[in-house]
Amino acid sequence: MQERKHISYSEASLFMRCQYAHHLRYARGLKRIQEADHLRLGSLVDSGLEKVLLAHGRGSPEDVCIQLAIGRIDAETDAYLGQEHVSEFRNATPPEGGPTIYEQAMALAYKAKTITRRVIAYLELGTDKWTTLIIDGKPAIQTELKCDIPGSSKHMLGYLDWVATNREGETYIIDFKVRKKRQSEEEHHNGLEDDWQLPLYAYALAEKGIDIKGVAHLNIYGQVPKQPKRNKNGTISQAACDTDWETYAEAVRSTGGDPNMYMKMREKLDAKSWINWTQRYITKHEREFALVQLAGVGIQMPAPMPSRTIFPMTCRMCDFQTYCRLDRQGYNAENLIGTEYFIKGEESSLVNIQRMPVVEGDRDAAEES
Numbered sequence: 001m002q003e004r005k006h007i008s009y010s011e012a013s014l015f016m017r018c019q020y021a022h023h024l025r026y027a028r029g030l031k032r033i034q035e036a037d038h039l040r041l042g043s044l045v046d047s048g049l050e051k052v053l054l055a056h057g058r059g060s061p062e063d064v065c066i067q068l069a070i071g072r073i074d075a076e077t078d079a080y081l082g083q084e085h086v087s088e089f090r091n092a093t094p095p096e097g098g099p100t101i102y103e104q105a106m107a108l109a110y111k112a113k114t115i116t117r118r119v120i121a122y123l124e125l126g127t128d129k130w131t132t133l134i135i136d137g138k139p140a141i142q143t144e145l146k147c148d149i150p151g152s153s154k155h156m157l158g159y160l161d162w163v164a165t166n167r168e169g170e171t172y173i174i175d176f177k178v179r180k181k182r183q184s185e186e187e188h189h190n191g192l193e194d195d196w197q198l199p200l201y202a203y204a205l206a207e208k209g210i211d212i213k214g215v216a217h218l219n220i221y222g223q224v225p226k227q228p229k230r231n232k233n234g235t236i237s238q239a240a241c242d243t244d245w246e247t248y249a250e251a252v253r254s255t256g257g258d259p260n261m262y263m264k265m266r267e268k269l270d271a272k273s274w275i276n277w278t279q280r281y282i283t284k285h286e287r288e289f290a291l292v293q294l295a296g297v298g299i300q301m302p303a304p305m306p307s308r309t310i311f312p313m314t315c316r317m318c319d320f321q322t323y324c325r326l327d328r329q330g331y332n333a334e335n336l337i338g339t340e341y342f343i344k345g346e347e348s349s350l351v352n353i354q355r356m357p358v359v360e361g362d363r364d365a366a367e368e369s
């Protein structure tokens with residue numbers, strides 16, 4: 001196999017987590033698709049936001065930015081549905097009776113549009129709160145960034161979601177994170193502390209003479225507010241519900257009720273964050289340390305005898321744990337190589353995904369270990 005000259009951050013961090021997992025993914029071609037909808041939601045939101053930020057940088061008013069974002073999300077959804085392997089089956093009823101591919105895609109697009117609108121409001125784009133930085137003559141939005149790996153002929157290719165300067169003149173690298181679950185403040189902060197990707201990008205930008213003050217995550221909860229339930233007497237239930245106050249108040253109004261009578265509910269719902277901003281300053285030492293980590297990966301890669309980490313916390317989150325367990329137990333799992341597959345409950349209705357075959361000895365034995 002021809003050696004690739006560039007690696008991505010996700011490849012480097014996978015290699016650091018487990019060389020064997022890296023070997024399965026990049027040398028053997030094993031891919032696991034799990035929570036694919038969530039992953040596609042992230043990319044739909046990213047492309048909507050890219051449009052918004054570019055239009056905002058050109059001075060477009062907020063409503064134009066929103067329309068452009070919606071147009072981009074619709075176009076990407078159409079392109080997905082138009083793909084040969086999808087279009088043939090888009091309206092087919094899945095055997096398990098779930099939503100069709102078309103319905104899933106539409107639901108996802110709706111979600112992405114709702115989330116993108118929320119982010120636009122959160123960023124206060126109509127104000128001078130943030131100004132997009134210009135790098136090499138272009139706005140730093142979804143920008144490719146190259147970083148040479150010391151001691152190696154390879155380089156790392158990264159993508160900057162957004163680099164922007166605040167009113168105080170401080171420039172931040174900002175990463176959009178669409179999250180499936182709500183996280184606590186502490187989890188958000190830990191996520192940013194553990195991240196060496198953004199400090200590495202800060203290093204690469206410093207090499208271009210750009211002074212980065214800090215890094216930030218825009219944590220976006222990847223759900224749309226649920227409709228609260230109606231009680232038998234026609235009022236709106238005050239039971240816990242993953243919604244926001246606007247949706248709840250609208251539901252109350254639709255029954256002829258007065259939202260002002262539900263102030264306790266408002267307190268509860270306002271306490272739930274749908275978007276969270278985490279930022280921190282970054283020192284020269286941290287930037288350089290991130291480069292040292294990357295250099296370590298560059299020197300070791302590719303590992304001639306890739307070792308397995310086998311650490312419970314790492315393995316639990318590993319995309320390849322099923323293959324790895326089967327392999328360790330002596331089952332022949334070679335037929336998974338080169339395929340894409342689900343693990344959890346085989347819930348896929350996407351037709352191009354080969355299901356995880358049941359190997360003799362059964363899945364249960366594999367899942368137990």
Ligand code: SF4
Binds near residue numbers: 318
């Ligand atoms: S399950 Fe654990 S040992 Fe196996 S590839 Fe994944 S991280 Fe490595």
